[in-house]
Amino acid sequence: MESMTEVREELRQPALNLRGLIPDVLKGYAELSKAAMAEGELSAATKELLALVIAVTRECDGCIVSHVRGAVRQGVTRQQVAEALGVAIMMNGGPGTVWGPRALNAFDEALADRTAKA
Incomplete structure (x- = not known):
């Protein structure tokens, strides 16, 4: 997976084009x-971790980028991400061992971006 910034940039214009059509x-x-990500009985942070696990098992780089950014906004820790990625690996086997580290790198990048802006 490219860097988080590269993935966002790569998807930005096609997403805008599609939004213009539908x-x-x-x-x-x-x-x-x-509505799905709002606070409820499950915290928004937990929901971001769930979404991240699903993104990893679906091997969706754009989804990973979206949900690591959401996780950072919700104050999720690197350790929480790592433990959630352990669940993704358990559920997805070998591909989880490839996409899990990619997701952790994306989280680190998102956290660094947020820290730099603070």
Whole structure:
């Protein structure tokens, strides 16, 4: 996986193009995401970790980038990410051992970006 910044940049224009063609669908998806990730019986931080585990098992680099950034915003620690990635490895086997470290690198990059902006 490229760096988190490269993945975001690579996906930015195609996402904008698609949004221009099907704005209602993507608006609905954004509303669904907001509702699903809201605080509830599960914390937003826990939900970001769940989403990250799913992103790793689905091998979705754009999803990994999105959810490590969300995890950083929610104050998730590197150790919490590592333990969640352990679950991804357990559920996904060999591919989890490839995508898990990629996700940890993306988390480190997102955390460094947030720290630099603070």
